[in-house]
Amino acid sequence: xxxxxxxISVFVRVSVQNFAxxxxxxxxxxxxxxxxxxxxxxxxxxxxxxxxxxxxxQKEHMLVLVxxxxxxxxxxxxxxxxxxxxxxxxxxxxxxxxxxxxxxDAQFHVSIREFVIWRVTDLVLGGSxxxxxxxxxxxxxxxxxxxxxxxxMVAAFTIVYAIWLALAAICFWLIRLENIEMLFWNVFEAxxxxxxxxxxWLQTGLTYIFPLAFIVTFPAASLLGISxxxxxxxxxxxxxxxxxIAIILASMLFRIGLRRYAGASA
Amino acid sequence: xxxxxxxxxxxxxxxxxVMMQYRxxxxxWSVWGIVNPAVLYAMWSAAAESSGSHEIASYDRAGLxxxxxxxxxxxxxxxxxDVYQMxxxxxxxxxxxxxxxxxxxxxxxLAENIAYKVVTxxxxxxxxxxxxWLVGPAFKATAWxxxxxxxxxxxGAALAYLLSYAxxxxxxxxxxxxxxGEIYFxxxxxxxxxxxxxxxxxxxxxxxxxxxxxxWMYQFPTELLIGGRVxxxxxxxxxxxxIVWLTFSFVLFRTLWFAGLKRYTAVSG
Amino acid sequence: xxxxxxxxxAKTFRVPEREGGFIASVxxxxxxxxxxxxxxDGIHFTIDEGEIVGFLGPNGAGKTTTLKILSGLLHPxxxxxxxxxxxxxxxxxxxxxxxxxxMGQRTQLHWDLPAIDSFLVHGSIYGLPKEQYRTTLDELxxxxxxxxVLKKQVRSLSLGERMKCEICVSLLHRPSVLFLxxxxxxxxxxxxxxxxxxxxxxxxxxxxxxxLTSHYMADVTALCKRIIVIxxxxxxxxxxxxxxxxxxxxxxxxxxxxDRDLNGYDLAALGDVLVREERKVSLRVPKGEAASVxxxxxxxxxxxxxxxxxxxxEDVISRVFGxxxxx
Numbered sequence: 003x004x005x006x007x008x009x010i011s012v013f014v015r016v017s018v019q020n021f022a023x024x025x026x027x028x029x030x031x032x033x034x035x036x037x038x039x040x041x042x043x044x045x046x047x048x049x050x051x052x053x054x055x056x057x058x059x060q061k062e063h064m065l066v067l068v069x070x071x072x073x074x075x076x077x078x079x080x081x082x083x084x085x086x087x088x089x090x091x092x093x094x095x096x097x098x099x100x101x102x103x104x105x106x107d108a109q110f111h112v113s114i115r116e117f118v119i120w121r122v123t124d125l126v127l128g129g130s131x132x133x134x135x136x137x138x139x140x141x142x143x144x145x146x147x148x149x150x151x152x153x154x155m156v157a158a159f160t161i162v163y164a165i166w167l168a169l170a171a172i173c174f175w176l177i178r179l180e181n182i183e184m185l186f187w188n189v190f191e192a193x194x195x196x197x198x199x200x201x202x203w204l205q206t207g208l209t210y211i212f213p214l215a216f217i218v219t220f221p222a223a224s225l226l227g228i229s230x231x232x233x234x235x236x237x238x239x240x241x242x243x244x245x246x247i248a249i250i251l252a253s254m255l256f257r258i259g260l261r262r263y264a265g266a267s268a
Numbered sequence: 269x270x271x272x273x274x275x276x277x278x279x280x281x282x283x284x285x286v287m288m289q290y291r292x293x294x295x296x297w298s299v300w301g302i303v304n305p306a307v308l309y310a311m312w313s314a315a316a317e318s319s320g321s322h323e324i325a326s327y328d329r330a331g332l333x334x335x336x337x338x339x340x341x342x343x344x345x346x347x348x349x350d351v352y353q354m355x356x357x358x359x360x361x362x363x364x365x366x367x368x369x370x371x372x373x374x375x376x377x378l379a380e381n382i383a384y385k386v387v388t389x390x391x392x393x394x395x396x397x398x399x400x401w402l403v404g405p406a407f408k409a410t411a412w413x414x415x416x417x418x419x420x421x422x423x424g425a426a427l428a429y430l431l432s433y434a435x436x437x438x439x440x441x442x443x444x445x446x447x448x449g450e451i452y453f454x455x456x457x458x459x460x461x462x463x464x465x466x467x468x469x470x471x472x473x474x475x476x477x478x479x480x481x482x483x484w485m486y487q488f489p490t491e492l493l494i495g496g497r498v499x500x501x502x503x504x505x506x507x508x509x510x511i512v513w514l515t516f517s518f519v520l521f522r523t524l525w526f527a528g529l530k531r532y533t534a535v536s537g
Numbered sequence: 538x539x540x541x542x543x544x545x546x547a548k549t550f551r552v553p554e555r556e557g558g559f560i561a562s563v564x565x566x567x568x569x570x571x572x573x574x575x576x577x578d579g580i581h582f583t584i585d586e587g588e589i590v591g592f593l594g595p596n597g598a599g600k601t602t603t604l605k606i607l608s609g610l611l612h613p614x615x616x617x618x619x620x621x622x623x624x625x626x627x628x629x630x631x632x633x634x635x636x637x638x639x640m641g642q643r644t645q646l647h648w649d650l651p652a653i654d655s656f657l658v659h660g661s662i663y664g665l666p667k668e669q670y671r672t673t674l675d676e677l678x679x680x681x682x683x684x685x686v687l688k689k690q691v692r693s694l695s696l697g698e699r700m701k702c703e704i705c706v707s708l709l710h711r712p713s714v715l716f717l718x719x720x721x722x723x724x725x726x727x728x729x730x731x732x733x734x735x736x737x738x739x740x741x742x743x744x745x746x747x748x749l750t751s752h753y754m755a756d757v758t759a760l761c762k763r764i765i766v767i768x769x770x771x772x773x774x775x776x777x778x779x780x781x782x783x784x785x786x787x788x789x790x791x792x793x794x795x796d797r798d799l800n801g802y803d804l805a806a807l808g809d810v811l812v813r814e815e816r817k818v819s820l821r822v823p824k825g826e827a828a829s830v831x832x833x834x835x836x837x838x839x840x841x842x843x844x845x846x847x848x849x850x851e852d853v854i855s856r857v858f859g860x861x862x863x864x
Contacts, residue, residue, distance in 0.1 A: 005664065008661065009662065011560070012658055012661040013658060016650065016654045016657065019654070020649070020650055020651075024443075024841070027349050027444070030444070030446075030447065032443070034446075034447040034450065037447065037450070037451065037454070038450075039455045041457070041458070043456060043474070044470075046433075047457075048463070048464060048468060048469055048470060048473075049311070049315055051468070051469075051470055052317070052319055052325070052464075052468050053315040053324075054318060055318050056311065056317075056318060057314050057318075073642070087375050095643065096643055097643050097645065099605070099640065099643065100640075100643070100645040102575050102610055102639055103609070103610065103633060103637070104633065105630035105631075105633040105634045105663065106630075106662050111639070118596070125312050125387075166400070181296050182296065184296035184297055184299070184300060188300055188303045188441045189303075191300075191303045191304055191307055192307050194307065195307065195310070197310045198279065199311050199314040201310075227769060241629060264552070264610060264611055265548070265612050265614075266613050
């Protein structure tokens with residue numbers, strides 16, 4: 003465990019060092035992050051100009067959701083996307099060989115190689131907005147809600163990681179298929195708004211088949227601490243269960259893919 | 269011009285073949301154009317429920333269904349992505365070999381654009397039909413409105429392509445500005461009526477949207493094809509303004525292209 | 538006990554057969570036709586500690602497949618292999634720590650980072666103690682003369698500089714067994730020579746066992762005392778370099794110096810004429826006919842001097858593999 007952490011810290015340190023050399027790009031990208039957030043705030047402004055609430059979500063609630071969406075989107079692009087893109091490239095180019103030559107678990111190794119440091123701005127901006135929305139709603143940010151929120155976010159990132167790992171593993175079979183990640187982005191787009199806006203059958207699908215509800219809606223709801231948005235006292239437990247199942251399935255798929263890559267299954 | 273047309277034809281055939289080869293990926297891309305309007309429909313129809321009038325900008329639920337269904341089609345027709353790519357082309361020098369061809373790189377890009385839209389039709393049409401069946405849109409268009417709406421759709425597509433290509437040329441001066449595409453996309457989203465009919469936007473933004481070209485690419489053809497929303501006089505004015513903006517875009521393209529090329533060859537030469 | 542031993546090793550790949558055309562590609566979605574390719578087909582050899590062995594053979598002969606099996610990247614279909622007592626494809630971390638594989642055509646350095654960062658990461662993946670990492674790095678940097686390029690983005694390095702950095706990173710953990718797959722590919726001749734020199738020294742100083750494949754005969758002739766020739770998954774030859782020509786070449790080269798001019802003597806009837814100057818001739822003849830041709834030449838012509846040689850190794854190899862090497 004300490005070895006794993008020290009390894010991660012080496013990769014992060016290398017990323018930070020090299021990032022420092024591109025300060026200009028950092029400012030451009032900060033600007034882009036703020037721009038994204040402004041566009042999302044304009045969307046919220048527009049929605050609540052036309053209606054007082056949507057399926058129980060009021061304006062302050064929606065601010066929390068927008069903040070969470072930005073955090074998740076930023077976090078995915080900071081760690082998960084760059085690593086999974088690289089492993090897909092490695093599979094295609096045959097450079098995955100070098101990963102397999104290392105005395106290190108392959109799945110762990112391919113998941114920690116890349117960090118897009120400036121995406122931290124998304125985490126900070128999104129997090130601030132979520133806390134602000136929570137404060138507007140509750141006039142305080144209760145400690146227990148905050149802890150619950152952190153737990154839900156951990157579960158959310160676990161699920162997202164599992165989905166991406168599975169997508170990357172699919173490349174072991176469909177080597178020529180590029181842009182497989184569009185599968186994710188297409189569905190993720192639906193997470194900009196709470197799952198409650200969708201018809202019941204789609205809500206179920208987005209909760210248990212592609213667990214988008216656990217990725218955006220439920221963490222946001224947990225910070226608001228109001229019932230009626232799908233949040234129940236058992237929700238964190240279910241979220242962790244979903245995360246656990248997702249990660250086990252994805253790891254299995256990745257392992258089978260690796261065996262196929264090494265010709266062990268043929 | 270004849271040479272350009274012949275080149276367009278040749279590129280078109282080549283790109284059609286490429287698209288067929290990569291149909292799996294093309295499918296994944298084209299679905300994106302479906303998801304966004306579908307999500308917006310779900311959100312706005314849910315919002316309409318709890319708004320006092322059960323309407324958003326005078327669209328009821330079935331009206332919103334029609335609006336976002338047609339917006340999917342319009343979005344497909346107007347898709348253009350040079351504004352995302354040009355910075356990369358300029359930075360990496362990919363543009364240089366393209367400049368060696370005797371025709372403008374734009375023709376090649378246009379061929380790719382059309383090939384993509386034609387090939388993906390076979391994926392998206394069934395999805396459009398499925399979406400229509402699911403949401404039950406209300407159409408009131410007369411034959412005239414369909415005809416004029418179709419013309420407006422093509423003019424809008426041409427305008428969207430040409431204007432975005434012209435804007436993409438800013439990359440000659442700011443090749444590192446990767447955000448250019450995203451900014452342009454956001455403008456189309458809000459000021460074009462892709463997010464919601466312009467009347468529903470906050471007043472200041474709506475005012476801005478009325479004087480910008482984006483509504484003529486998206487909202488105008490969409491409302492014509494739904495029917496019963498644009499009067500005959502406004503339709504003619506709209507078609508006229510589409511042509512005015514198209515001319516403007518063409519002039520803008522010519523100006524930026526030749527100025528940019530001078531700069532590009534001076535810098536990279 | 539040899540350091541590497543391979544017995545009856547075989548690897549068969551199932552490759553989907555792709556047909557052109559739209560209909561065929563639709564059909565292949567439902568029913569794929571496969572064909573079996575025997576990349577390695579029952580090979581044996583053993584290698585002792587400290588040896589440098591060259592693998593020769595045309596593209597697709599099975600050289601890389603063999604290296605990949607030995608480095609644990611591929612599972613063989615059948616057969617056995619032991620390297621330092623380990624079964625490579627079990628991929629025990631203890632084993633992986635003691636070997637290294639370099640693929641000249643594929644980079645393991647991060648394209649956007651300076652090489653030194655890739656080295657640092659490599660060091661921590663192998664859990665190298667700081668002290669050991671420093672000394673090894675300093676030594677390799679000095680030997681490879683890459684001090685100036687360490688902090689440059691790998692993307693901006695020349696091919697030769699990059700290859701030296703690739704070699705450096707593969708040796709940071711001081712492997713005992715080294716698999717080098719085309720380590721000099723694409724770099725210029727002077728750089729090839731320097732890389733060769735480095736490999737030889739490394740082998741001498743650290744006693745590392747090295748298996749090398751290369752397209753450049755010079756790499757092999759300069760470095761390897763022993764050669765294993767592989768073709769179509771089989772071992773054609775395994776032995777010292779000089780013997781290779783003797784065993785594999787179906788030809789001999791007869792060189793003669795003459796006292797007088799030839800005066801239209803029909804040499805071509807005896808064999809392929811390689812050189813024909815006024816009083817100097819060399820002929821290539823099938824091995825079995827060498828003796829008879831020699832005696833005929835001696836009786837017919839006024840021969841001052843005559844030697845029978847094996848053809849140069851480059852010729853042997855390119856003749857043995859003939860058309861295949863161009864595939």
